[in-house]
Amino acid sequence: MLKTYAVMVTPQDYPPAFIGPFIAKTNAERYAERIGRFESRRTKNHVDAFVVTANPRNKHLDPRLPTDPWTLGRLIDEEEDQDVVPCLYARLEAQLGADVAEKVWSQATGWEGNSISGREQLLASAEDWRTQRLGAVNALKRIAVELWNDGMENVQDIRRATGLSRTTVYEVLRAADIDPAARDSEQ
DSSP states (O other): OOOOEEEEEEOTTSOOEEEEEESSHHHHHHHHHHHHHHHHHHHSSOOEEEEEEOOTTSOEEOSOOOOSHHHHHHHHHHHTTOOOSSOHHHHHHHHHOHHHHHHHHHHHHTOSSSOOOHHHHHHHHHHHHHHHHHHHHHHHHHHHHHHHHTTOOOHHHHHHHHOOOHHHHHHHHHHTTOOHHHHHHHO
């Protein structure tokens, strides 16, 4: 089965938070380093952030925040006046790096000098969601191959588990040098 990772943030005086899942351990390690450093500065207390194996029983915060001003602004409004660790800005900085996060945050909060029209915000939102969808589809394709290799021999079961179309599951398996028709005919 595909091993996934999470970042566990353990601040003083707050419950631990899990962020993930991450498919690549190196991405989780970079994220943990950034978020631990930022939250330690912000709270003026040491905040540990380290990589653990993701556990589906734990509630996880999504590591990818939307970067379009429209959607991010709505998230900022929802979190306003909440004392949480890690904060939304810390997660954004861990995702994008300090310079880009500052620019994106400024646009979302309206502090950036040049105003972005509603259409530009919606187009940016569409692009962000399209990028996230592409990443999710690629991850689901890898999971489909892992499920097959793990013994799930029925394409319909894989299709239901991943939400991919039957045609896509067949294409992904064939691209991984697996002939699903050969195993289907053995059943």
